[in-house]
Amino acid sequence: MSIETDIKQATPFRTPYHRVMVNLIYTSNWMADSQMRLLKPFGLTLQQYNVLRILRGQSPNPVKVSDITERMLDKMSNASRLVDKLVAKKLVLRTECPSDRRAVDVVVTDKGLALLTQLDVHQAELDADYQSKLTEEEAVYLSQLLDKLRA
Structure with a gap:
């Protein structure tokens, strides 16, 4: 269409x-x-999911909230507030950074990793829908065009 x-x-x-x-x-x-x-x-938002995926990518190493902010897809997101919500859900842990007491380190918990594993199965179903519409070559080319547009 x-x-x-x-x-x-x-x-x-x-x-x-x-x-x-x-x-x-x-x-x-x-x-x-x-x-x-x-x-x-x-019970997750897109922004919370983005934070969890960032943390999983760095696991088991901690990530500073400021680094999460830099990597967020939605640049208007308040990473500190998102981390607080994920802490309340016991999906991440927040600790004081040993090298800089003003900074906060965040790590994904086992519960958070288990949730991401569950979501990976559902994400694969969405990916299959996209695969039925675009070939792998078309997806690569579309990504290249989008990268070029942002350059």
């Missing part, structure tokens, strides 16, 4: 660049909605 059909637009876009911008925003929101529906039964 075309972007024009999805957003019920009868008039053509001003330029192909305007069309691609609208299409990217619409598709990004569509993909985020799929992710949110996946995470909702587990």
